[in-house]
Amino acid sequence: MTPVDLHCHSNISDGLLPPDEVVRKAHARGCQLLALTDHDDVRGLPLARQTAAELGLQFINGVEISVSWGKHTLHIVGLGFDDQNPELLAGLASVRAGRAERAERMAAGLEKLGMTGVLEGSQKFATNPEMISRTHFARFLVESGRCKDTKSVFKKYLVRGKPGYVEHEWARLHDAIDWIRGAGGVAVLAHPSRYDLGNETLRVLLIEFQRMGGEAIEVVSGTHSIADTARFGRIAQDFGYLCSSGTDYHATGEGSREPGLNANLPIGCMPVWERWLSTPLVDVLPPKLN
Numbered sequence: 570m571t572p573v574d575l576h577c578h579s580n581i582s583d584g585l586l587p588p589d590e591v592v593r594k595a596h597a598r599g600c601q602l603l604a605l606t607d608h609d610d611v612r613g614l615p616l617a618r619q620t621a622a623e624l625g626l627q628f629i630n631g632v633e634i635s636v637s638w639g640k641h642t643l644h645i646v647g648l649g650f651d652d653q654n655p656e657l658l659a660g661l662a663s664v665r666a667g668r669a670e671r672a673e674r675m676a677a678g679l680e681k682l683g684m685t686g687v688l689e690g691s692q693k694f695a696t697n698p699e700m701i702s703r704t705h706f707a708r709f710l711v712e713s714g715r716c717k718d719t720k721s722v723f724k725k726y727l728v729r730g731k732p733g734y735v736e737h738e739w740a741r742l743h744d745a746i747d748w749i750r751g752a753g754g755v756a757v758l759a760h761p762s763r764y765d766l767g768n769e770t771l772r773v774l775l776i777e778f779q780r781m782g783g784e785a786i787e788v789v790s791g792t793h794s795i796a797d798t799a800r801f802g803r804i805a806q807d808f809g810y811l812c813s814s815g816t817d818y819h820a821t822g823e824g825s826r827e828p829g830l831n832a833n834l835p836i837g838c839m840p841v842w843e844r845w846l847s848t849p850l851v852d853v854l855p856p857k858l859n
C-alpha cells in the first residue's frame with residue numbers, strides 16, 4: 570500500500586464528515602500525504618490543513634472541478650495550488666452558481682413521479698447550500714424509502730435518461746486547467762475509467778488535456794478495478810502523464826473506499842506527488858483483514 574490519498578471529500582461538498590474528521594480518519598489509517606478535494610469548493614481546506622499540521626500529516630490543497638467536454642461530464646482534480654487565488658475562486662464560484670437551479674429542475678423531474686418535498690428534503694442533506702449535488706438527492710431518496718442504497722438511486726433516478734437527471738453546463742476543460750495552473754497547481758484527470766469513453770474519444774481527450782496543460786491522470790482510484798489501474802498505468806506511460814492515487818472517499822458505508830491509503834502504482838509509473846513530499850514516505854503494510 571502507498572500511504573498517499575490525493576482525492577477525498579468532506580461535507581463541504583458531498584462527503585459526510587467535516588474536513589477535520591476526514592483528515593483525522595486518514596491519519597489514523599496511516600496516511601502520510603493527503604489532499605482534500607471537494608467538488609467545486611476550497612472552503613474546507615483551511616480546517617483540513619490546520620488539522621493535518623496538528624497531527625504532523627503532510628497536506629496539500631485540492632479540489633475536484635466539474636467540467637463539460639462535449640456531451641461528457643469530466644472531473645478534473647487540482648492539487649497543490651494557492652487557495653487564495655482570485656481567478657480560481659471566481660471560477661469555482663461560477664461553477665457552483667448553476668447548482669441551485671439544477672437542483673430545482675431535478676426535483677421537478679422527480680416530483681412528476683409523485684414524490685413530494687424532494688428539494689427541501691435533499692437540501693437538508695447539503696451542509697454547504699451552494700454545493701447541493703446528486704449525492705444529497707440520493708441520500709434523501711434512501712431515507713424516504715425509495716431505494717435501499719445510494720447506488721440504486723443513481724441507477725434508477727439520477728443518471729442520464731432517468732427522471733431526476735438534467736443536462737448541465739459545467740466549466741470548460743481549458744478554463745478548469747487554467748484556473749488550477751494559474752494558481753500554481755497541477756491538473757489531474759480524475760478516475761478516467763468512469764467516463765465510458767470509447768478508445769478513440771479517450772485518446773482525443775488525453776491528447777487535448779495534455780495540450781491544455783494537464784499533467785497527470787488518476788491511475789489508482791477507489792472507483793477503478795485492478796484491470797482499470799493496469800490499463801491506465803500503461804496509458805499514463807504511453808502518453809507521458811504523471812500518475813495520481815486517491816480513494817475518492819465520501820462516506821463510510823456508501824461503497825467508497827476508506828480514506829488514507831491506496832494500492833501501489835504499477836511499476837514504471839511516475840508519482841505526481843514527489844514534488845510535495847517534505848519527508849520521504851515510510852512503507853506501510855495493508856490494514857489487517859478482519
Ligand code: AMP
Nearest residue numbers: 583635701702703704719720723724819
Ligand atoms: P453531481 O456533481 O451533483 O453531478 O454529483 C456527482 C457525484 O455523485 C459524484 O461525485 C459521486 O459522488 C456521485 N455519483 C455519481 N455517480 C454515482 C453512482 N453511479 N453511484 C453513486 N454515486 C455516484
Ligand code: MN
Nearest residue numbers: 578583704819
Ligand atoms: Mn462526489
Ligand code: MN
Nearest residue numbers: 633644759760
Ligand atoms: Mn469524481
Ligand code: MN
Nearest residue numbers: 576578633817
Ligand atoms: Mn471525487
